[in-house]
Structures are given as structure tokens and as C-alpha cells.
């Protein structure tokens with residue numbers, strides 16, 4: 047007999063998989079248009095016009111067109127349909143509206159013509175510029191910038207309390223100087239995790255109840271969130287201390303969003319982390335044990351990806367999460383080498399690492415997605431060739447097919463080994479667990495049992511060597 051319960055759950059699983067598959071393959075589906083004027087079942091998708099500016103003498107990391115393409119991807123990730131684009135090359139920004147007066151008129155026309163209800167600027171707008179543009183474009187049109195869009199995506203993707211608190215803090219920091227009437231019709235929803243509802247893109251997150259109150263109230267909320275983050279940060283550092291006592295090295299996966307960090311962690315550990323063709327699929331760190339070819343065990347941490355023009359509020363608010371990066375022993379920088387802008391992305395990540403104070407950490411560069419490179423594509427082949435010459439400890443891999451993963455682990459082993467220092471110690475028999483630690487985390491070259499204890503010669507991680515200072519061997 048068929049068990050109706052299991053039948054039902056199977057059907058649900060199939061449906062869920064089916065949906066995910068469709069979204070990955072074809073991007074967000076278009077809202078069904080109903081000729082007969084019937085009410086569509088899904089809420090109407092927001093329609094956006096994108097605006098890109100290139101300032102003379104201030105070339106960004108990416109050429110204007112590529113940056114706008116990335117902005118369109120961000121918009122799609124936030125379920126916004128891109129219906130048009132406006133660009134301008136400027137000598138200097140217009141303090142009132144960023145773009146020039148004529149361009150504003152052009153934008154206004156395009157918005158009307160295309161029935162857009164959102165305008166998204168690729169560069170951060172000052173509070174004044176945002177207000178002015180909203181005035182010109184009218185009540186019905188929301189004016190956002192890249193930062194607000196990224197904050198919106200973060201609000202949707204936060205899965206843990208840590209993530210939610212950090213996003214909320216970043217959103218308040220962003221909105222505080224921008225508090226105007228425009229923010230008062232926000233969704234009655236905190237953290238914005240349910241997505242979709244209420245104010246739509248850019249205004250999901252902290253809800254109406256908080257935003258209708260005065261700035262002082264928001265200041266208090268910010269202070270409260272910061273206290274919560276201090277708690278979270280303390281917890282994290284507590285765990286890190288425990289890890290350090292166990293001397294297990296930590297390898298942090300860093301890289302541009304969508305480079306394949308989560309896919310790599312999954313390939314190495316079956317971690318089951320969400321990996322999708324979406325920007326900022328991962329916000330919250332996941333840590334898993336991995337055994338290296340030497341037999342040493344390390345902890346791999348997958349965490350939030352970076353992007354060019356990363357909002358400073360986000361970097362500041364995500365301090366607790368990013369401590370996983372700043373405290374790691376080795377970084378594996380995952381680069382999507384199949385991406386035409388791989389070099390610019392690599393540079394943007396390096397810049398964020400510098401800002402975080404992690405610029406000097408030992409790095410292994412994983413040149414990922416080589417399965418997508420065709421040998422007949424001279425541009426891509428040249429990119430890979432140069433990356434192999436120029437990047438630090440490069441290893442070409444495919445997280446998808448598993449190619450190169452052994453080599454990657456070997457390189458990590460080697461880098462960890464280089465960080466070790468030679469030791470020669472005599473450990474009393476009462477301290478047997480120290481000898482075990484040396485075996486677990488170091489390389490033992492010589493071991494000898496003497497009447498006073500065990501003499502071990504080998505190489506050890508610096509921290510561990512420090513802990514053995516009292517037992518350094520000196521020949522009589």
C-alpha cells in the first residue's frame with residue numbers, strides 16, 4: 047500500500063527541487079502577464095532602470111558596462127526586473143543629482159516610457175542626491191543605489207541571528223542620514239527575512255515601527271545592535287581560543303561573490319552549504335574539518351563573498367563574521383577564472399583584505415571553474431596563463447568536477463608547513479598530551495625516549511612551539 051504521508055513529502059521535495067532548478071537555469075522567471083486583466087497570483091515584480099556613471103580620472107575597478115552588468119545581476123538577485131539603462135561619462139559629479147540636468151530629464155522620460163518604479167544608481171548617492179532625485183522623479187518612483195541593493199540582498203539571505211543583527215545594523219547606519227518621508231511606508235517587518243513583502247527592494251528590513259520614530263530612537267537601536275554584536279564577537283573569540291588551544295589551523299575561503307567558495311567547501315567536505323548561481327548566497331560562516339595529505343586536520347571556513355564598491359557600512363557591521371578571515375592561518379582566495387573580469391575581481395578582493403588588515407596573510411589562490419575554459423578560447427587561456435604566473439601560490443581547480451583539489455590541498459599543506467618553526471624539545475612523561483599535540487599538528491623528524499622524558503625534533507606551528515618554550519632541549 048502507498049503511504050500517503052511519504053508520497054506527499056516526496057512530491058514536495060520534487061517541487062522544491064524543480065523550482066530551484068528553474069531559477070538557476072533561467073534566472074528569476076518573468077511575472078506572468080495576464081491579457082484578460084485577471085489578478086496575477088504573484089505580486090508584480092518591480093521594474094528598474096539602472097544608472098551608471100563614469101567619472102573622468104576616476105576609473106572604477108570595472109569598466110562602466112561591466113559594472114552595470116553586475117548591478118543588473120544584483121537587481122535580479124533581489125527579484126527586480128531590469129527594463130532599461132542610462133549611462134553618463136562626467137567630468138565631475140553633480141552635487142545635487144550626481145548625473146547632469148539633461149540626463150535627469152532623459153531618465154525621467156525613460157522611467158515613464160518603460161513603466162519603471164525603481165531607479166538604481168551604480169554608485170552611492172549622497173542623502174541629498176537621493177532626496178533631490180526622488181523629488182524630480184516623483185512619489186511613485188523609488189531611488190536606490192548599489193549599496194541599498196546589496197543591503198537588501200543581505201537582508202534576504204541572512205539565516206542566523208548573527209547575520210540578521212549585522213544586516214540590520216548596516217541598514218540603520220545607511221538609512222540614518224537618509225531619513226525622509228520616503229522611508230515611512232516601509233514594511234512592518236524586522237530583518238526582512240521573509241522577503242517580498244511590503245516596501246519591496248531596498249526597503250526590506252527594519253520596519254515601519256522603528257523608522258517612524260525619531261533619529262534618537264534609531265541611535266538607541268544602533269547602540270543596542272552594537273552591544274549584541276559585541277556579545278556575538280565575544281562568543282566567536284571564545285570558540286577561536288578553544289580552537290587555538292587545540293592548535294587546529296584555520297583555512298578561510300575568501301573571494302568575490304559567486305566565485306565558488308561554497309561549492310568548494312561542499313566538494314571538500316560534503317558540508318551541504320547553499321551554493322547557487324546568485325550573488326551573496328552565503329552570509330553566515332560554516333566551518334568544517336578537512337584532512338590534508340600530510341594527515342594534519344585543518345578547519346575550513348566558508349563565509350560572505352566580496353564585491354567591488356562593497357558598502358563600507360557592511361564591512362564595518364560584518365566585523366564579527368569577518369573575524370573568521372582576519373583570524374585565519376591561511377586564506378584560500380577563490381577566483382572564478384572563467385569570468386572575463388577575473389583580474390578586476392581578484393584586485394577588489396585584495397583591496398578588501400587589505401582594509402580588513404588581512405593583506406599579509408599566507409594565501410593560496412584557487413583558480414576555479416577551469417571546467418568552463420575551452421582550450422579554443424585564446425582570451426581565457428591567456429587569462430589562466432597569466433594568473434598562474436602572477437597570483438600567489440596558484441592552483442587551477444574545478445570545484446564542480448573535483449579537478450585539481452588534491453593539488454590544492456597539497457599546496458595548503460605546504461604553506462602551513464612553511465609557517466612552522468623547527469623545534470627540539472624534551473617533554474616530561476607526565477605531559478604526554480603535548481607529545482600527542484606535536485604529532486597531530488607538526489612534523490616529527492626524530493623521537494627518542496630518554497630517562498627524563500620524550501625528546502622530539504621536528505617542525506611545529508609557531509603558536510604551539512611557543513607553548514613548549516619550557517621544554518626546549520639543551521644538550522648537557
Ligand SMILES: Nc1nc2c(ncn2[C@@H]2O[C@H](COP(=O)(O)OP(=O)(O)OP(=O)(O)O)[C@@H](O)[C@H]2O)c(=O)[nH]1
Pocket residue numbers: 301302303304305306307308309310320321322323324325326327328329349350351352414415416417418443444445446447
Ligand atoms: N562550471 C563550474 N561552476 C561552478 C564551479 N564552482 C562553482 N560553480 C557555480 O558557481 C555558482 C556560485 O557558486 P557558489 O559556491 O555559490 O559561490 P560562492 O563563492 O559561495 O558565492 P557567494 O556565497 O554568493 O559569495 C554556482 O552556480 C556553482 O554551481 C566550477 O568549478 N565549475
Ligand SMILES: [Mg+2]
Pocket residue numbers: 307308309320321327328349
Ligand atoms: Mg557561498
